[in-house]
Amino acid sequence: MSSELRYTANTQTEHLHARYTGTGHADVTKYDWLTHQHRDTCASIVGHPPLASYLAIADGESIGRVKFEMMERMLQPCGPPPPKDDD
Template sequence: MSELRHTANAQIAQLHARYTGTGHADITKYEWITNQHRDTSSSIVGHPALLQYLAIADGETTARTKFELTERMLHPCGPPPPKEDD
């Protein structure tokens, strides 16, 4: 049983190391929302049909839309909130 638990913990740690946006027990709401916005933006940039659809809807070129989405990934939800000291 202990070996199974150790293996499961190792797999979870490997998953978190590979995919930073998977979250964990202590993730804040800001971090979770930021990961969601970054995932959405990267998905749109990575799928040319979605990028073209969004560009047409915004009345911009696809290159401009791709640039704006990529720039927005830096701080998709604004600056992080101040940390609370316990």
């Protein structure tokens, strides 16, 4: 058993963070985490035509308009970043 490679929880999470950049890490700020979540949601809507169609029908807009608005929201989905503390 000692010859087998055993992954601890720490190495598994490091692998997860390296593979999926949106999963965050211990030092991620609330703003960064929320920004990743909003961008992932917008990208999912743009990338899945049934979701875009659903939103287009619900909003009474064209599918192209919904996709365009989602792409625009990806620029700053949570507004401008908060000021950084220089400690």
